[in-house]
Amino acid sequence: MRERREVDLRLAGKTIINQLGVVLRTGQIHDIDNVAVMDAVDKFIRLVNPVIEAEGLLKIDVIGEFFYINDSRVRYPLEYMLNFDYLLREFQRRELGTVVFGARLETDEIKTFLRVFMSSAYSGTPYEAMEASLEECTNIRIDRLKKITEDGDMDQKKIVKKTYFNAVSFTESVMNRVKAGEKVNMKVAKRVVESMVDLILSEEQLLVGMTAIKDYDEYTYHHSVNVSVLSIAMGQKIGLSRKALTELGLVALFHDIGKMEIPKEILNKPSAFTEEEWSIIRRHPYLGARVLLKLKGFDRTSIRSAVVAFEHHLHYDYSGYPEVRNPVKLDFYTRIITIADQYDAMTSSRVYARVPLAPDRALRIIMERSGSELDPVLCKFFTNMIGVYPVGSLVLLDTREMGLVYECNPLFADRPRVMIIVDGNGRMTEGIIADLTERDTEGRYLKSIVKTLDPNRYRLNLAKYLL
Amino acid sequence: MTHAQEVKEIIQALVKAKKNLRIYPENNPVYARIVDDIHSRITSVLEYTGELSLKIRQHDIFFDGESVYHGDGKEENLALFFFKDGVRELTFNKGLPRNEMEDFLGILAVDFDREALDDDIVTLMWEKDFRFIHYMVDDSILLEDETYEERAVEEAKKASQDNEGILQAYREASSIEAGPVTHVIPITDADLDHMIREIEEDTDDKSIKLIHLLFEMLSQVGDTAEYGELAGFIGSALDFAVRHGNLDAAVYTLERIDEETAGDDCENEVRARLEDLKRFMCSEDFVSGIAEVLDEGTEFDEALLQRFASLLDSDAIPSFIHVLGELRSAQARRAVISILSELGRKDIQSVARGLQDRRWYVVRNIICILRQIGDATAVEHLVRAVRHPDKRVKKEAIRTLGVMGTADVLHVLNECISDEDELVRLTAVRAVGLIGTPLSKKILLDRVADRGFRDKTFNEKREFFEVLSRWRDDDVVALMIRALKRRTIFKRAKNTETRAAAAHGLGMTGSADALEPLMKLKNAKNRLLRDNVQAAIKRITGEREKRS
């Protein structure tokens, strides 16, 4: 019996949440008695009642960025993404964290819920408004959205840090082995990437945030890990499977491996490159493909890594290098990784960008290149993932406080979490974290971003704050 | 029984399962029974404990603070099996479904020493994404340098300078003009559809793409020694592709080799390496890769096989003949025969050499291939195959000579009509008839007229008459009528058989002249004769009615 239950919930969960999204979206457009709304409501009831009968109740929770049905996390396919995001946003806006249906649902009950849900949008205190209106309706109970505690945050932050540095350390040892002509242990490589995938699936933004710390190293270990993290995060937005995300992450980790064959003196040259030095640097995609094919026997991953290493500077419109005789459509992973690569390269002080760009500037350039150097649809997914103010952006708030963007909010692109480093009186402070989606009792936002500044211009050391 | 005792037994069952599950295939009932047994044991413990958590150490497994397993050494140590990949705790939760149990046991049974996997236990468990089996891992085993994080963080923070930069930024902030804000363009349904399509189209096998790029790389080498390396990579990619059932990669490569080497501008070194590559594609090594996937049940469409064979060099013929004898599935043999039939057109001698193979079934297939090629030069080889000691081969050769041969093979076939094996003789008679020259007719008529003819079986005699009936000439009909009417005193039974066979033959000629003598025997006492006569009459009259 229990087995059946689990399987059913896994399947039903995503359709139920999706249908609730459909109900609320149609309810927003049409009158509540409209046929389209009624159809959506009927369908929702048909989906929900069997579960209520089997389980005694149906509980929908929002925890972090995920929905849970009867305590089991709902995973959803890409085609449901818009409804899921919509629903998540609407719940968070109302500070609504839990909805419980206690017994078999009737059409009128859902209609009441819909009406209450809609009208609460106009209230300054939407949660309280909903709670009051639903008092009569004994079959539907709601609960307030719980804040993820700071303690939990700190543990998570530790794990994120550890995972990130494990990856960097591993990359360093891989690169050194490659240089020495030794074999690379792919088992370990996979494990390292799998733990990054796990983190991105649960706490996407925190690991992405680590990429804002642009630590300089001779052989692009950090860069490799950053590109891997950004690619996985993008892949997750796109809806790749866990296994595909691991492959993407691995391939990304090795994209610049050809640089190991380029003399340090050139890579780390403090002044501008000569034409000849450039031509040597432009060899790294070719060299990378060769290295990867020699690394181990041919298998899916080595083949794909070689393809991506060779293609990653070709560009969507083939305006890049190396020059090829017969251009064919770039590999899907190449197009993802190129965006991550360009973004990280621009925001780091490395060969391609001597002076690092502020994150929001880099993002603007990515958008400018959309459709020419970069795949336009993938660029959209990238900017949606990274937000208007990427992690590491230096921002001035309307409270005259200054802070660093600490974590993006994927649902409210312009309302990230910000670490306050200078208070309203111009004094340095101890890094309190403010969530810009927070509002006062009237429904007004407590803090909003006014403008961004270039952290590089003031030689800000992000590591000091973000680590 | 205490829980610890039960858990001890579960672990012993796991140890046994680890060995036994390797022996049986997954669809074997014993396999299923092992899974069921362990599943029900664990489920029954979970029923009152809710969860079953095991702590893993190098030599021990602990449950509730008590050691429930101890293993020394490296071999067959269940604790170490998990420990070495960093697993430190393993928990089964209430509700554990059978399929998760089975997946878990499947991982337990993997023979990591024998299978060269790129995955360790943790990766395999991770990929299964268990919901009722949880594990805790110590990732530090992955690191060569455990203090890396600490040092890196310290280093990164050290670079920090005083607060002046921040305060300067703050002072300037109000006077700096707000820059443009990048608006996040919302993702639309169309974008999602586009992505779903991209993901669907993103195939697992990127070997053709890689081969394409390796051809590009040929024009970018830094040093001529790299040509050989690149060609070697193409070979390896190809080997991978073909072993995964991707024959298109081989076709693509052959096309590209032809393209590259066609022009005059192809460097000698490149040409030489690509020719090496083409030779590799003819090797037994490479061809056996194709054979393996065929035997595993991969089907290629006929046009692809033909295209592949038409691009390949004839040097591949011996390799394909070699694998032909090793294939187990009929469908795979058909595919290889199809390849050889196409390839053989380029060098019939090489195919014919296969007639000397010691395996009779290979020889028979080669004959088949020669027939499909249909080249007249094959005839001389087939004539030799007729003398093959195995009669199955013999028959195939005779049949093929009938289809392809001309009058000059009739003397060989005539010999076969005297073969000791009846089926060989019958095949020879049919082949002679197929060639259909006046000499064919004469050979058959002489045989029928021979004294020994009467003693043949009814079946064989009928074959003679039936084959002869293709000549509707008067002399043939007259001979058959004579045979029909003949009465003897000795060996009457044998003679009646000959008459019945002649009646059958007459029926096949459709000759009107035969009707009268046949009618007279319509009610013959002998059943065999009567049946054949009646059938012949029916056939002749039926045919005549149809014509009028």
Ligand SMILES: [Fe+2]
């Ligand atoms: Fe690069």
Ligand SMILES: [Fe+2]
């Ligand atoms: Fe790069």
